[in-house]
Amino acid sequence: MNFKIHPAIGIARVGDSPTSFYLAPEQAGQLPIECDQDGNAVIKDGKEQPISKFKDAQQRVRRQAARFRVYGYKDGAPHGQEIEVGQEIEAVTRSGQLLTGEVVDIEWTVYLANKKSSWYEFQQLDGEHGYADAHPLRNADVAGADRRQQLIIDPGPRTVTYTNKKQRTAQFTRGQNPGYTQSFPPPLTPLSIETLGELKATQQDKYNRLIVLGGFGNAGSYKKGFGQPVIKHYANNDGWFDDISDGPVMARVKYKVLKEDGRDPNPHTPKFQFVTVESPAWVIVGYPRYAPEILDIVTMDDLVYDIAVREFGYNPYMYGTPPFISSQSPPDPADSKALTLWRENAQWNPDYYPYFNRDIWPILTRPQNYQVLMDFDAFTGGDPHETASGSGGNFDPSVISIPPHDGEDPEELKARRRQRMFIWNVLRKSGQENLWTSPLPNGQENLWTSSHLNDPKNLPILMPFLCGDNPLSNIVPSKFLRLTDTQLFILNQWAEGKFINEDEEDITTTNPELSVASGADLDRGVLSNALGGSFCPGGEAAWIMRNPAIYAEPYRIKHSPYFTIQALNTWQPQPLSLPGNLQTQTDPGSMQIGLEPGDLTKYSAVPWQADFNECSTQDVDLTYEKWNVIDPQSVGDPVQQITQTTYWWPSHRPVIVNNVPWSQGIPQTNAGDLKMVTAWKDLGFIINTSDGFVQVERNDQNL
Numbered sequence: 001m002n003f004k005i006h007p008a009i010g011i012a013r014v015g016d017s018p019t020s021f022y023l024a025p026e027q028a029g030q031l032p033i034e035c036d037q038d039g040n041a042v043i044k045d046g047k048e049q050p051i052s053k054f055k056d057a058q059q060r061v062r063r064q065a066a067r068f069r070v071y072g073y074k075d076g077a078p079h080g081q082e083i084e085v086g087q088e089i090e091a092v093t094r095s096g097q098l099l100t101g102e103v104v105d106i107e108w109t110v111y112l113a114n115k116k117s118s119w120y121e122f123q124q125l126d127g128e129h130g131y132a133d134a135h136p137l138r139n140a141d142v143a144g145a146d147r148r149q150q151l152i153i154d155p156g157p158r159t160v161t162y163t164n165k166k167q168r169t170a171q172f173t174r175g176q177n178p179g180y181t182q183s184f185p186p187p188l189t190p191l192s193i194e195t196l197g198e199l200k201a202t203q204q205d206k207y208n209r210l211i212v213l214g215g216f217g218n219a220g221s222y223k224k225g226f227g228q229p230v231i232k233h234y235a236n237n238d239g240w241f242d243d244i245s246d247g248p249v250m251a252r253v254k255y256k257v258l259k260e261d262g263r264d265p266n267p268h269t270p271k272f273q274f275v276t277v278e279s280p281a282w283v284i285v286g287y288p289r290y291a292p293e294i295l296d297i298v299t300m301d302d303l304v305y306d307i308a309v310r311e312f313g314y315n316p317y318m319y320g321t322p323p324f325i326s327s328q329s330p331p332d333p334a335d336s337k338a339l340t341l342w343r344e345n346a347q348w349n350p351d352y353y354p355y356f357n358r359d360i361w362p363i364l365t366r367p368q369n370y371q372v373l374m375d376f377d378a379f380t381g382g383d384p385h386e387t388a389s390g391s392g393g394n395f396d397p398s399v400i401s402i403p404p405h406d407g408e409d410p411e412e413l414k415a416r417r418r419q420r421m422f423i424w425n426v427l428r429k430s431g432q433e434n435l436w437t438s439p440l441p442n443g444q445e446n447l448w449t450s451s452h453l454n455d456p457k458n459l460p461i462l463m464p465f466l467c468g469d470n471p472l473s474n475i476v477p478s479k480f481l482r483l484t485d486t487q488l489f490i491l492n493q494w495a496e497g498k499f500i501n502e503d504e505e506d507i508t509t510t511n512p513e514l515s516v517a518s519g520a521d522l523d524r525g526v527l528s529n530a531l532g533g534s535f536c537p538g539g540e541a542a543w544i545m546r547n548p549a550i551y552a553e554p555y556r557i558k559h560s561p562y563f564t565i566q567a568l569n570t571w572q573p574q575p576l577s578l579p580g581n582l583q584t585q586t587d588p589g590s591m592q593i594g595l596e597p598g599d600l601t602k603y604s605a606v607p608w609q610a611d612f613n614e615c616s617t618q619d620v621d622l623t624y625e626k627w628n629v630i631d632p633q634s635v636g637d638p639v640q641q642i643t644q645t646t647y648w649w650p651s652h653r654p655v656i657v658n659n660v661p662w663s664q665g666i667p668q669t670n671a672g673d674l675k676m677v678t679a680w681k682d683l684g685f686i687i688n689t690s691d692g693f694v695q696v697e698r699n700d701q702n703l
Contacts, residue, residue, distance in 0.1 A: 001072045001073065001074050001089055001090050001091070002072070002073050002278050002279075003070055003071065003072055003073070003083070003251075003253060003275065003277040003278060003279070004070070004071050004073065004080065004277065004278070004279035004519055005068050005069070005070055005071075005249060005250075005251055005277055005279060005280055005281035006068070006069055006070075006071055006281070006519035006520075006522040006523060007026070007066075007068070007281065007519075007522040007523045007525075007526040007527070007555075008279075008281050008282070008523045008555040008556040008557070009281065009282050009283070009284065009304075009523070009526065009527060009555065009556075009557065010024065010066030010067070010068055010212065010249065010281060010282070010283045010284070010526060011024050011064070011066055011283075011284055011286060011526055011527070011529065011530050011540060012024065012063070012064055012065055012066040012197070012212050012213060012214040012283055012284070012285045012286070013063060013064035013214065013285065013286050013287060013288050013289060014061075014063060014214050014215050014216060014217035014243065014244070014285060014286070014287060014288065015060070015061035015062050015063035015064070015216065015217060015288060015681075016060045016061050016216050016217050016681045017055070017056045017058075017060035017061060017062045017063060018060075018216070019037070019056070020056040020060075020062045020063075021035070021039075021062050021063040021064065021065050021213055022034055022035055022051045022062055022063075022064060022065065023035050023039070023041060023048075023064070023065050023067050023211075024064050024065065024066050024067065024526060024529070025292060025525070025526075025529055026067075026517065026521075026522055026525045026526055027517075027525045027528070028295060028299070028301070028524075028525060028528030028529065029292075029293050029294070029295045029528070029529070030050065030292070030293070030529075031050035031051055031292055031293060031687070032050065032051050032064055032292060033048045033049070033050065033051070034048075034049045034050065034051045034052070035065070038200065038202055039065060039067070039200045039202040039209075039211035040202055040203075040204040041204065053697070054288075054685040054696070054697055055697045059682075059697070059699055060681065061217070061288055061680075061681045063197075063213050063214060063216075064214075064288070064289070065200075065211045065212060065213050066211070066212045066283050066526075067209055067210070067211055067212075068108070068209060068210040068211075068212070068249055068251075068281055068283075069082050069083075069207065069209050069210075069522070070082070070083045070106055070208075070251055070253060070277055071083065071519040072087075072089060079518040079519070079520070080518065080519050082207055083103055083106070083207075083208075083253060084103065084206045084207060085103055085104065085105065085203070085206045085207075085208055086102060086103060086206060087102070087103045088100065088101070088102055088103075088258070089101055089102075089103055089253070089255060089275075091253070091255060091273065091275035092275070093273065093275075099255075099257055099273060100257070100258045100259075101255030101256055101257050101258055101273060102255055102256045102258055103253060103254070103255050104163065104254045104255055104256050104272065105161055105162055105163040105208055105254040106161070106162070106201075106208040106209075106210075106251050106252070106253055106254065107159060107160075107161045107251065107252045107254055107274065108159065108160050108161070108199065108201060108210040108249070108250070108251050109157055109158070109159045109249075109250045109251070109252075109565050109568060110157065110158060110199055110210070110212055110247060110248070110249050110250070110283065111156070111157035111158075111247045111248055111563060111568065111597040112155065112172050112196045112197060112212075112214075112245040112246065112247040112283070112285070112597060112598075113152060113153060113154050113155070113196070113245060113246075113247055113576055113596070113597035113598035114152065114153035114196065114241070114242070114243065114244060114245045114598055114601065114602075115152050115153075115576065115598035115599065115601070115602035116138070116241070116242070116244070116598075116601065116602050116604060116605075116606040117138055117139055117151040117152070117185075117240065117241055117606055118137075118138070118139070118148055118149075118151035118152050118578055118579070118602075119137070119138060119579060119602040119603065120135050120136070120137055120138065120579055121135070121136045121137065121138050121235070121236040122235040122236060122537050122542075122603055122604070122605065123135070124469070124470035124472055124473055124475070124476060124536055125469055125470045125476040125478060125543070126475065126476055127603075128543050128544075128547075131579070137579060138151075138236055138238060138606065139151055139238045139239070140238075141238070145578060145580070148578050149183060149575060149576075149578065150183055152183055152576050152578075152598065153183065153184060153185065153193065153196060153241065153243070153245070153598075154182060154183040154576055154597075154598075155172035155173065155174070155176075155177055155180075155182050155184070155195070155196055156172075156177040156180035156181075156182055157177075157180075157563075157568045158170035158171070158172060158177065158199055160199045160200065160201040160210070161201055161254075162201040162202065162203050162208050163254075167201070168200065168201045169198060169199065169200050169201075170198065170199045171195060171197075171198045171199075172195055172196040172197050172198060172199075172245075173194060173195035173196075173198070174194050174195065176195075185220075185222060185241045186222045187222070188218075188219075188220025188221060188222055188241060189220050189221060189222075189224075189228070189229050190219075190220050190229065190677060190678055191218035191219060191220045191677070191678070192218065192220055193215065193218050193219075193220070193241055193242070193243045195215055195216070195243070196214065196215050196243055196245045196285070197212065197213045197214040197215050197243075197245070197285065198213050199211065199212055199213075200213070210249065210251070212249065212283045212285075214243070214244075214245060214285030214286075215243030215244070215245065215285065216243065217242075217243065217287070217288075217680060217681060218242070218243050219240065219241065219242035219243070219606075219607035219608070219609060219677050220240070220241065220607075220677070221237070221239040221240045221241075222239050222241075223238070223239035229674065230670070230674065231607075231610050231670050231673040231674045231677075232670055233610070233670075234605060234610050234611045234614045234615075234673070235537055235604075235605040235606070235610070235611055236605075236606065237606060237607065237610065240606050240607050241606065241607070242606055242607040242608050242609075243285075244285055244286065244287070244601050244604065244608050245285045245597075245598065245601060246282065246283060246284045246285060246541075246597070246598060246599070246600040246601045247282070247283060247597035247598065248280055248281075248282055248557075248559050248563055248564075248595075248597065249280060249281040249282060249283050250276075250277065250280040250281075250559075250564065250565040250568075251276075251277040251280070251565075252274040252275065252276050252277065252565060253274065253275050253277065254272055254273075254274055255272070255273055255274075255275065256270045256271070256272055257270070257271045257272070257273055276565055276566065279552075279553070279556055280556075280559055280564075280565070281556070281557075282556075282557040282595075282600070284530075284540050284541055284600055284601065285601075286530070286539065286540035286541075287539075287540075287608055287609075287612060287680070288680070288685075289529060289652070290652070290653075290654060290662075290683060290684070290685050290686060291372075291373060291651050291652075291654055291685070291686040291693075292529060292685075293369075293686075293687065293688045293693075294369040294370070294372070294373065294651040294686070294693075295362075295366050295369075295528065295529075295651065296366070296530075296531050296532060296533070296649060296651050296652065297366050297367065297464045297466060297481065297483075297533065298464075298481065298483060298484060298487070298531075298532040298533035299527065299528045299529070299530065299531070299532045300527040300528070300529075300530035300531060300532040300540065300541075300545065301524045301525075301527035301528040301530075301532065302483075302484050302486070302487060302532050303484060303532035303533065303545055303546055304527055304532075304545065304554075304555055305484075305486060305524065306484035306485055306486040306487070306546075307546060307548055307551065307554075308551075308554035308555060309486050310346070310485060310486070311343065311548040311551075312330060312331070312333055312339070312548070312551070312553060312554045313330030313331050313342060313346070314330060314554040316328040316329070316330050316346075317349060317352065318348070318349055318352045318486075318489075319346055319347070319348055319349065319486075319489075320342075320346055320347075320349065321342065321345045321346055321347070322347070322349075324349040324351065324352070333551075333552060333553040333554075334552075334553075348489050350498075351498070352489075352493060352498070353493065353498050353499055353500050354490045354493055354494060354498075354499050354500070355499070355500050355501075355502050355507070355509050356401050356403075356494070356499055356500065356501045356502065357401075357501070357502050357503065357509070358502065358509045359490050359499075360490060360491065360494045360499060361397065361401070363483070363487055363490070363491065364395055364400075364423070365395075367464070369651070369693070370647075370650055370651065372657060372658060372686065372692070372693040373650035373651060373654040373655060373656065373657060373662075373686070374647055374650045374654075374655045374656050394419070394422065394423065395423070396419075399415075399416055399419050400416065400419055400420055400423070401501050402416055402501065402504075403497055403498075403499050403500065403501055403504075404416075404417075404497040417495075417497060420494060420495045420497070421495050423491075423495070424491060424492060424494075424495035425438075425460070426438075426460045426461070426462060426463050427462070427463055427482075427483065427488065427491065428462040428463060428464065428480060428481070428482040428483070429482065429488060430482065430485060430488070432462060432482065433468050433469075433477075433478045433479060433480055433481075433482055434468075434477055434478065434479045434480070434624070434625070435462055435480075436461065436462065436479075436480070436622045436644060437460060437461055437462060438460060438462050462480065464480070464481045464482070464483070465480075465646065465647070466480065466481040466533075466534060466646065466647055466648065466649065467479075467480065467481060467534050467536070467618050467620065467646050467647065467648045467649075468480045468481050468482070468533075468534060468536075469481075469533075469534065469535045469536055469543060470536055471536070471618050471620040471621075471646065472536065472618070474621065474624040477624055479620050479621070479622075479624070480620070480646070481533045481534050484532075520555075523555045524555075527555075531649055531652055532545075533649075534615075534648055534649050536615075536648075537603055537604050537605055537611065538604070539649065539652050540601075541600045541601060541603075541604065542603035542604055543603070544599075544600060544603055545600070547591070549591050549592065550591060550595055550600075552594075557595055557600075558594040558595060559594045559595065560574075560593055560594035560595055560596050561593060561594060562574035562596070563594075563596055563597060574596075576596055576597060576598060577596060607677060609673060609676040609677045609680055610670075610673035610676070612653055612676065612680070613653075613663070613666060613668060613672055613673045613675075613676040614668050614672075614673065615648035615649065615652075615653045616647070616648060616650075616653060616655045616663070616668055617645050617646065617647055617648070617655065617668075618645070618646050618647075618648060619643040619644070619645050619646075620643060620644050620645075620646045621641060621642075621643055622642045622643060622644055623639055623640070623641050623642050626639040654686060657684070657686060657693075657695045658693070658694070658695070660695070662683065662684070662695070663676075663679075663683060664703065665679075665703040666679055666703065679702070679703060681699075682698065682699035682702040682703050683698060683703075684696060684697055684698030685697055
């Protein structure tokens with residue numbers, strides 16, 4: 001049996017309530033899960049209950065806890081099973097001896113850190129493929145390795161275990177880690193940082209699980225004097241710290257050794273052993289999710305799934321090496337030569353048929369709920385997708401969900417294909433990230449009118465209609481968001497008529513044998529509620545998430561060998577790396593050997609509230625390719641610049657909620673960024689009710 005922690009990447013969120021928290025949702029677009037003060041889910045009628053309040057009785061934002069579990073995997077059982085206390089397992093010791101044992105407990109070790117203030121400045125896409133020698137550092141006036149090490153918030157690793165009551169909780173708090181040399185910022189204004197969070201070992205129904213809680217959303221600057229603190233930039237502000245963090249989640253399964261007949265060989269003084277979980281996890285602590293039931297156009301799961309499919313053979317029947325067979329095995333991610341060879345030869349399966357309700361319709365309908373969070377009429381003139389069944393509109397499911405079939409009326413076949421191809425043609429493809437419009441193929445023009453989008457030539461506006469990874473500058477530009485390659489492949493198959501309607505075929509796409517979520521379901525469900533695009537720098541994490549080098553296997557972050565559970569148990573952990581340390585691929589801190597605590601969030605804005613406040617709308621330069629090019633017919637003036645106001649990611653940072661400005665009272669300026677440092681906790685949350693989406697728990701008097 002081998003062991004894995006799930007979810008492979010967990011998402012916790014900050015909140016200013018010191019006592020109240022809830023559990024992260026583990027399915028796409030769901031409300032968080034209600035829990036008690038120990039982190040045990042509230043269960044009614046056999047189901048975990050969603051929360052009813054995002055804030056506590058004092059109107060403080062509740063933190064979101066990331067919940068982790070250990071699954072065991074045996075040959076012939078690919079879905080695995082969560083490990084229970086009392087369960088019999090087989091484990092191999094370091095010496096290679098195979099032992100049979102009874103699970104007693106799980107010992108968890110987590111190491112959170114924040115490296116933002118010590119890292120390079122964020123400059124859109126500059127740095128994604130390596131930093132230039134001249135790339136500036138944040139807090140460049142802090143010189144010397146010893147002093148720059150103090151720019152890292154480093155509370156050290158903490159360990160919890162359920163059977164020892166004194167070790168059920170642990171804090172990533174200043175002074176709460178004896179024997180470890182911690183690093184915390186000096187006093188800050190407006191809010192100092194004394195902790196990055198805490199751990200809780202829980203037991204519910206014989207399942208020993210881990211709860212990871214992040215910080216309290218504090219941020220501040222150590223700079224003093226007239227005008228301080230001040231925010232001057234959306235992502236880089238010297239002197240500032242925040243309590244966003246990330247780091248590895250590791251575990252050891254503790255078991256009591258049994259004889260071959262299943263009996264305890266020494267019941268009075270049992271012999272205990274530990275087996276290290278071979279596949280550890282990672283946790284990211286992000287900002288609050290204010291509209292948790294509204295999915296992003298590209299979620300973090302969409303992004304990581306795309307990387308898993310195209311780089312690791314996660315679905316070799318969809319993307320792999322011919323001949324395509326459903327039983328084809330993916331390449332071994334630990335075998336670099338085999339993986340490289342597979343990547344060189346892998347391709348999309350032209351005969352792959354996605355399912356309409358599971359794979360296609362969710363992508364097409366995601367923009368609909370955005371109408372709640374933005375001024376849809378001002379930008380698009382109402383409902384451009386026309387999803388009502390029977391409406392005959394562009395996205396009418398009664399039309400676009402019907403695949404080609406025998407005996408079909410030829411005219412209906414052509415009409416349905418024409419409708420699908422129309423949708424496909426207005427999607428932004430790979431290489432079109434900097435295009436605003438694109439002519440439709442012959443025969444499609446009369447289906448499209450876009451004058452309400454201010455295009456003078458009445459050409460179709462490419463979709464999605466959202467900011468890309470760099471709409472700010474014309475250096476390494478990526479003006480607009482596009483879907484992932486995997487999403488585009490699925491939609492292309494659908495457009496060509498290669499898809500299956502489950503309802504028509506009476507097909508169930510879920511596994512009825514699974515009474516609870518599989519480990520893979522948890523991996524995907526948790527990340528479905530995080531942002532997977534518009535990385536400027538983004539939401540919970542930045543463009544680093546699409547780099548295949550950070551993954552040991554699909555969905556699982558590659559851990560630095562200096563920060564494994566074995567290395568940390570020696571109490572001689574390696575100092576967290578600084579930018580100047582990375583000389584070769586084998587140096588500590590090199591992405592090639594694995595990630596350290598703080599390595600996923602170090603690219604993000606500091607403080608996070610500045611970027612969050614400004615990521616509402618953006619005037620995007622549509623003429624960047626011609627900008628500063630001299631028009632030969634002119635007298636030397638540059639081409640007139642044309643801009644288009646575009647949204648960032650309204651499901652994370654709402655703009656308009658039912659025609660009311662969501663952040664009213666907080667301007668999208670540097671002064672507003674500074675106000676957001678404390679005002680974020682007074683903003684409202686958006687929930688789905690019988691009356692539609694409404695905003696709740698907003699503290700108007702404070703804004």
